[in-house]
Amino acid sequence: MDDIPTFTAFVQNVLGIAVVRARTELVAYIPTFRRLMTISEEDIDRFISQVHSSNSGRAAAQRIVYGPALAANLKALSFTLKDRASCNALYDAAGLAALDQAQLALMQNYRDQALQDKDNDDAVTLPDIDVPKFTTDNYDDFMAKFLTVVSRTKGVHGVSIDYIIRQADGNFNDIHPTRKLKMRACLARRGPKFQEDSKTLFGLYLQYIGTTGHGANLVKQFQPRHQGFNLHFALVNHFANATHLQNKAAQAATDLTKLNYSGDKMRFKMEDYYNRMTQCFNDLANGGAQYALNDHQKIQAFCQGLKNATAVRYHVDAKQAWDAIQGPKDFDTYYNLFSSKLQQYRTLIGDGSHTDNRRINNVDTGGRGRGRGGRFGRGGGRGRGRGRGRGRGSYHNNNPYHNSSGLPNFTAEARNYPQEMFSKMSKMQKAAVQQAKIDNGWKDGRTPPDGFTVNGDGYAIPSPSIVAAIQSQMNIRQFQQVQTPGAGTPLPPLPPPPPPPPAAPPIPGTITTNNAGQAFGSSASRGGNGDASSIISTVNGRAYNGHVYDANGNRIS
Structure with missing residues (x-):
């Protein structure tokens, strides 16, 4: 760092100062690498400016001109040497002698990036951090x-x-x-x-x-x-300390066995289940290698806590997709696959949050709210209910979970069930219906695929319109798994065109009073003076000259 010949050789060979008087002037101001570390970038600019200003008093042959690259190279080298000194990583003599143009270029990039990062940091305003008071449990x-x-x-x-x-x-x-x-x-x-x-x-x-x-x-x-x-x-x-971290890891292992997810609740949803799981994983990792779980173990622990049939089904799908990934993957990759499938299910059935609360609030209590009674329920005296007394609603429908058992011998189909029937289904049966619609390409919980319409029984059938018919044919090819009502076979093709109208009936052989009205055509005319014997009639557009009878069966012609 303090060797003058080494720095002089660097100025000549790497910085490219070949003119002796120019090199001598520079080495007189910066004789060593250590000296370069002690001056600022403003000092370098000032030195070059002063040398150029002195040229006005020199003969043309004695003038000194430094190129613009000299200042950039000296600043980059000085910047890097100062950082190396701060990190106790200065070059030795061999390292200084080996400096070349390629290393100078890297130093310039290093300095430029540092200056850009500083400008970015100065332009950003970060939010304040509210640090809590230090206590025994935080x-x-x-x-x-x-x-x-x-x-x-x-x-x-x-x-x-x-x-x-x-x-x-x-x-x-x-x-x-x-x-x-x-x-x-x-x-x-x-x-x-x-x-x-x-x-x-x-x-x-x-x-x-x-x-x-x-x-x-x-x-x-x-x-x-x-x-x-x-x-x-x-x-x-x-x-x-290590004991503290191991205690936390042991507690995390216990918590993993207790965590479970049985469907979204008002204060505990899938996202909360995931957050608590990952916190346990982190505590286990902090406890040491003997506690840390690999990605397969994390997925297994995540699955063991799933107590919801829909979530278990999507776990199986996500795990199969995760196993098929050939590149880098981890537990978060699996969870992204799982949550995307679960979110699609939520979208089809609507927001599942507060489902139990909505069901309870819709129960008929016979009054203006649960627990206030009504005219026909318990609590018929004076009180806050619509009727008298602070009763508990009607006997007949006070249990909010009256339909938890569902319909007996039920098989879910991709159809819109009558509201009366749908309300009697259990949560699992309703979920099975929605899953059947997903599998058969329904757009949401009530809308069939493009090109289909819903018939009176709630099944998806091809729409009669021309545009919809084309769409239905495309959907039939795309969703060949769509089932017809109760038959278990693919949807039929479009119905054939209507048959032509039937032919006119033949002329009866004998005209009687019973078939006279059917046999005669729409036209008749009198000839001559209007005598009945001269009546000219037609039957089905052809002339008829046979006998004619009245309503009583008497022959009149």
Whole structure:
């Protein structure tokens, strides 16, 4: 770092300063790599500007001109060397001698990204974090929010002071997505700058824990020298030691055996079941390798708690799809498959939340609400009911779960059942009906597939319209599993065209009083003077000259 010939060779061979007087002028101002680390970027710009300004007093042959790339290369090298020094990762003599143009290009990208990240951070306004008071039972919540505040606090190095509380030291030469992550993993935890950042961390603990209450004894222990680094790990070792984590893991294992899901309730839905499951998985992982579960074990634990037939069915489908995935996959991949199928089911049957409450509220209590009585129910005296007294409603329909047993010998079909019949079904029977509609391509709980209409019995049949008929043919090919009412066979093709009208009946052989009205046609005329014998009649459009009889059977012609 302090060798002048090494830096001079770098200026000539890597920076490309071939003119001796230009190289001499630069090395006179920056003789070594260590000197380059001590000057600012403004100093570099000022030096180049002064050299160019001095050219006015020099002869044309003695003038010095530095290209624009020189300043960029010197700034990138200085920026990288300062970060390496902060991480105790400076080059040795061999590393300095091996610097080339390719490494300079990487240094420029490293500096440009750091400047861009700084601009982005300055442009973002983050919401405030409400850190709770530290108590005996909120260690995890307190530390999660407190460490978020720590990660937003910048220290002497210009980056977050959360590097102080990292668990292990990283390597500067490792690949990191951003400079912030590289510095968090590599910044040295010793020296004057580290001491200043440690004092800043102590100040945060003093602000959020204080000198009284839970944890205050540890704060007072490190207060004389403001040792935030030591205070942090003392708190962790005291409140989250291996025994504590193992106890949490053991409790999580017990909780997994008790967690179950039997359908959405008002205060417990599938999302709550998933959140509690993942919290148990995290506690098990924090307890050590002997407690941690792999993805297959997590899926098995998730399945064991499912007590709802619909959820179990979709678990089987999701697990089969998960097993078929060839690429990377984990428990969250499985849950995404499972929840997408469950959400489709919810969409078809409508929002299933508060189902039990809606069913209870719809029960006929004989009054204006459950428990207020009515004219014909219990509690016929004076009170808050529509009738008299604070009764409990009618005897005949006061049980909100009167239809829990469902219909006997019931087989679910893809059809719209009469409301009277549907209301008597159990929840499982209703779910089976909705699943049958899903399997047969219904658009929702009441709408059949495109090209079909609902007949009087609630079944999907091809629509008679031309457009719908075309759509139905497409749907017949797409949903060949759609069943006809009670037959168990695919839907029939479109009905044939109507038959032609029947032919006219033949002329009867003998005309009597019984068939005279049917036999005679629509026209008759008199000839001559109107005598009955001259009547000219037609039968079915042809002339008739036979005998004619009156209504009493007497021959008149």
